[in-house]
Each structure stands twice: as structure tokens, then as C-alpha cells.
Amino acid sequence: MVDADTPLSAEADDHFHDECGVFGIFGRQDAAAIVTLGLHALQHRGQEAAGIVSYDGSQFHVERHVGLIGDTFTKQRVIDSLKGNRAIGHTRYATTGGAGIRNIQPFFAELADGGFAVAHNGNLTNAMTVQRALQKQGSIFSSTSDTETILHLVATSKERDLNARFIDAVRQVEGAFSLVALSSKKMIGCRDPLGIRPLVLGDLDGAWILASETCALDIIGARFVRDLKPGEMVIVTSKGIESIFPFEPQKPRFCIFEYVYFARPDSSVEGRNVYDVRKRIGAELAIESPVEADIVVPVPDSGTPAAIGFSQQAGIPFELGIIRNHYVGRTFISPGDSIRHMGVKLKHNANRRMIEGKRVVLVDDSIVRGTTSQKIVQMVRDAGAREVHMRIASPPTRASCFYGVDTPEKSKLLASRMTIEEMAEFIRVDSLGFLSMDGLYRAVGETSRDNEQPQFCDACFSGQYPTRLADLEGSDNVRTLSLLATGGV
Numbered sequence: 001m002v003d004a005d006t007p008l009s010a011e012a013d014d015h016f017h018d019e020c021g022v023f024g025i026f027g028r029q030d031a032a033a034i035v036t037l038g039l040h041a042l043q044h045r046g047q048e049a050a051g052i053v054s055y056d057g058s059q060f061h062v063e064r065h066v067g068l069i070g071d072t073f074t075k076q077r078v079i080d081s082l083k084g085n086r087a088i089g090h091t092r093y094a095t096t097g098g099a100g101i102r103n104i105q106p107f108f109a110e111l112a113d114g115g116f117a118v119a120h121n122g123n124l125t126n127a128m129t130v131q132r133a134l135q136k137q138g139s140i141f142s143s144t145s146d147t148e149t150i151l152h153l154v155a156t157s158k159e160r161d162l163n164a165r166f167i168d169a170v171r172q173v174e175g176a177f178s179l180v181a182l183s184s185k186k187m188i189g190c191r192d193p194l195g196i197r198p199l200v201l202g203d204l205d206g207a208w209i210l211a212s213e214t215c216a217l218d219i220i221g222a223r224f225v226r227d228l229k230p231g232e233m234v235i236v237t238s239k240g241i242e243s244i245f246p247f248e249p250q251k252p253r254f255c256i257f258e259y260v261y262f263a264r265p266d267s268s269v270e271g272r273n274v275y276d277v278r279k280r281i282g283a284e285l286a287i288e289s290p291v292e293a294d295i296v297v298p299v300p301d302s303g304t305p306a307a308i309g310f311s312q313q314a315g316i317p318f319e320l321g322i323i324r325n326h327y328v329g330r331t332f333i334s335p336g337d338s339i340r341h342m343g344v345k346l347k348h349n350a351n352r353r354m355i356e357g358k359r360v361v362l363v364d365d366s367i368v369r370g371t372t373s374q375k376i377v378q379m380v381r382d383a384g385a386r387e388v389h390m391r392i393a394s395p396p397t398r399a400s401c402f403y404g405v406d407t408p409e410k411s412k413l414l415a416s417r418m419t420i421e422e423m424a425e426f427i428r429v430d431s432l433g434f435l436s437m438d439g440l441y442r443a444v445g446e447t448s449r450d451n452e453q454p455q456f457c458d459a460c461f462s463g464q465y466p467t468r469l470a471d472l473e474g475s476d477n478v479r480t481l482s483l484l485a486t487g488g489v
């Protein structure tokens with residue numbers, strides 16, 4: 001829902017949005033400054049708010065602010081206040097729980113045996129169910145975020161030590177979680193048993209790092225050690241690192257949309273370089289949906305690697321026919337309704353010189369509501385394109401995500417209510433082609449999708465969710481689904 005304070009860029013950007021990025025470091029004097037840099041590299045995973053919690057050997061320090069990392073955490077006063085040689089941080093895009101300051105992570109609480117902070121990328125699909133049970137036992141929640149549930153479960157666990165209480169907590173939650181937590185003595189990282197969201201381990205001159213993506217290691221010159229395995233928990237202390245597997249083993253279901261759109265192209269996740277995968281996606285798309293055209297034009301920036309792959313496979317020249325203004329950020333708050341409708345023009349402009357008189361293949365990563373595609377196609381036509389053919393680097397997006405991604409409710413997804421022919425008519429293109437599911441699986445290195453036991457989570461394309469959606473069972477599913485998916489709960 002767009003309200004009066006909605007940043008114009010958010011309205012104009014018709015994409016799924018990843019909810020969060022997490023970063024932690026243990027054993028380095030300038031820990032908070034390192035976390036700031038790591039979060040800056042993960043800014044694409046969330047631009048609404050950020051937080052850092054550090055520990056200096058005697059007390060915890062907490063800073064949580066609305067805005068980009070650079071808005072607050074580059075201020076000397078803020079960094080100086082975050083003392084200590086260990087810190088964790090989080091950058092968020094508000095989905096579940098809404099955008100209020102009380103929902104900014106990391107969450108921190110003083111537990112019976114000391115302070116404890118937790119940062120979460122993902123979304124719990126049984127958080128409301130667990131919260132209701134905890135509330136009946138007297139727990140009081142100070143936020144509307146699903147992540148606070150984990151904090152409460154750790155706090156109320158009857159187990160003896162923190163490791164056991166943490167395990168007790170994560171065994172009770174369902175859904176997607178890549179967690180980084182901090183106590184006075186340890187930093188903990190944990191991935192859900194399906195490994196839906198990424199989490200990597202790095203090393204900076206002997207200090208251990210946990211981060212959502214490898215690009216956050218590159219920015220500080222840290223060494224990539226490995227991806228955490230699905231269902232793995234690592235415990236970092238001053239004595240070293242320990243790895244345990246507290247869940248029943250399951251077949252992993254990593255989010256395939258990370259490769260399509262969420263992760264940064266210079267990151268490698270689950271052993272694959274994201275840019276490479278996106279180029280292969282473009283090549284598969286060119287094979288599956290060939291078209292006679294003069295130029296291949298990406299919808300920047302997310303469509304660019306796939307457009308390069310398409311162009312190379314099809315032998316059609318790649319041109320920057322659309323230029324993106326990178327300075328339309330969250331600071332551009334809509335001053336009124338008339339400006340609100342100019343969203344796409346603020347962000348993208350057609351490069352008329354390249355487009356005029358040409359048959360154009362436009363490549364984008366996905367179509368969500370279709371409104372941005374419609375405006376971009378019109379912009380390319382206005383710039384004189386003779387034909388506009390749209391190629392989409394993923395299968396049609398037909399279902400909402402409940403694993404930490406901001407998605408509109410299902411009924412607002414264009415592909416859930418129209419055939420491909422109707423969609424082509426709606427966005428006014430001469431032809432429209434989507435990548436097939438098997439094409440997407442081939443691009444990530446599989447021969448095809450295993451329909452019995454898919455190798456990835458692809459629920460927003462297939463509607464087959466890899467976990468139970470406990471909060472929806474026995475409820476008004478459509479309404480709860482839509483509320484959850486739009487952060488309205």
C-alpha cells in the first residue's frame with residue numbers, strides 16, 4: 001500500500017524486494033566500522049532502516065535508525081558509540097511487521113544471563129502461531145516483527161546454556177531464517193534447514209565474519225571461507241569456531257529468485273556467481289523465445305546481465321537504450337499525486353538516439369504488477385521504436401513469497417490473473433516471452449526441475465511452497481496471505 005510518506009522510488013519500482021541483509025564480525029577492534037561497510041555492500045537487500053549492536057567486553061551498544069547506512073552510520077559520533085571488537089548489523093526493507101522504528105533490527109534484550117542481539121534475513125511462517133502461545137504464557141512483544149519471536153523463545157527456553165537455548169528456539173520456528181546473533185561471549189550464525197536465504201562465512205585477518213552475500217566480504221578485503229550449509233549453526237568465540245547441525249536433514253531449497261534478482265551480480269551464492277547465472281538465463285531465454293530484432297536493450301540495472309546473455313546468444317547487438325537515474329533514492333518523497341504518477345520517468349529515460357526506428361528486444365528480470373513494464377514500453381515507443389518485444393528472465397510470477405520477500409498479494413500479480421497473451425496486450429508489446437521453469441533450472445546448472453522434489457524454492461513461480469505455512473492454516477487464507485505478503489500483519 002502506498003501512503004503519503006511512501007518514497008516515490010518504492011512506488012515506481014515494481015519488483016519483489018528482498019527483506020534484509022545481515023552482517024557480523026567477531027574479534028576485530030574496529031568491528032562496528034567493518035559492519036557499516038558490510039551493510040553498505042548489502043544495501044540492495046534493504047534500504048528502509050539499519051541497525052548495529054556491538055559489545056565492548058562490559059556492555060552492549062545499540063544504534064538503530066531509519067534510512068540508508070550512509071545516512072547515519074558513517075557519522076563519527078555513531079561509530080564511536082559502537083565500541084567493541086564484535087558487532088552484528090542488519091539492513092532492512094520493511095515487510096512483515098511494517099516499517100516502524102520498533103521493528104528495526106538487530107533486536108536486543110537483556111536476558112537472565114546477559115545481553116543478546118539477533119538479526120534475521122528471512123521470514124518465519126509460524127511466527128504468529130508461536131507468538132500467540134507465548135503471549136498466553138505471559139510474554140509481551142514490543143514489536144510486530146516475526147524476528148522478536150526468536151528472542152522470546154531463547155529467553156523462555158528451559159535449557160541450561162545459550163547454545164542449547166538458541167537451538168531450542170530455532171527448532172520451534174518454521175520458514176526462512178538466516179540469523180546472526182551476538183552475546184557477550186559469542187557470535188552465532190544459523191541457516192534454516194532448507195537454506196532458503198543465503199549466509200556466508202568469511203575471515204578478515206583472523207576475525208570471523210558472517211554475511212548475507214560475498215560482496216560484503218569483498219568490500220573489506222575479507223576472505224570467503226564458505227557458504228553456511230542449510231541447517232548449519234556456527235558458534236564463534238575467542239577460542240575459535242564450532243559447527244553443528246541441530247535440525248533433521250532435509251533436501252535444500254535455496255531461493256532461486258536470489259539468482260534472478262535479489263543477490264548482487266558480483267556475489268557468489270551457493271557456489272554460483274550470480275552474474276554468470278544471469279547471463280546464462282539470458283542465453284536460455286534467447287534459445288526459448290527467439291525474435292528478429294535490431295537491438296537488445298536491458299531494463300537497467302537488474303535486466304542487464306540477462307540482456308547481455310540474450311544478445312550474445314542471439315547475435316543481436318546489445319545497446320543501452322534506457323538510462324537509469326541512480327539518484328532516485330528513498331530521499332525522494334512524493335510531494336503530491338501529480339508527481340507520483342511520474343515515477344518511471346524519474347528513474348528511467350529512453351536513449352532516443354539508440355532506439356529510433358529500431359526493432360527492440362527489452363529484457364527485464366520479472367513482471368510483478370506490470371505497471372512499470374507498461375510505462376517503460378510506452379517510453380520506448382515514444383522514443384521511436386518500430387517494434388517492442390519483451391523478454392522476461394524468469395517464469396511468470398504467480399504467487400506471493402512468505403520467506404522474507406516483499407510481494408504484493410497474489411491477486412495483484414499480473415501473471416496470476418492473465419494469460420501471457422493478455423499480459424502482452426496489457427503492457428502493449430508486439431510479443432512477450434518468459435523463461436520456462438526448466439530454462440531457469442538449466443541456467444543454475446541443473447538439467448531440469450525435479451517436479452517431485454524441486455532442487456530450489458521456486459514457489460513464487462510454481463505456487464509449491466517448500467514449508468508448511470502454519471500461520472495461514474485454519475484462517476482466512478487469502479486475507480492473511482495478502483496481509484503477510486504486504487507487511488500488514
Ligand code: SF4
Pocket residue numbers: 016196255256257258400401402403404405457458459460461
Ligand atoms: S517464493 Fe520465490 S522469492 Fe520467495 S523464497 Fe521462494 S523462490 Fe524466493
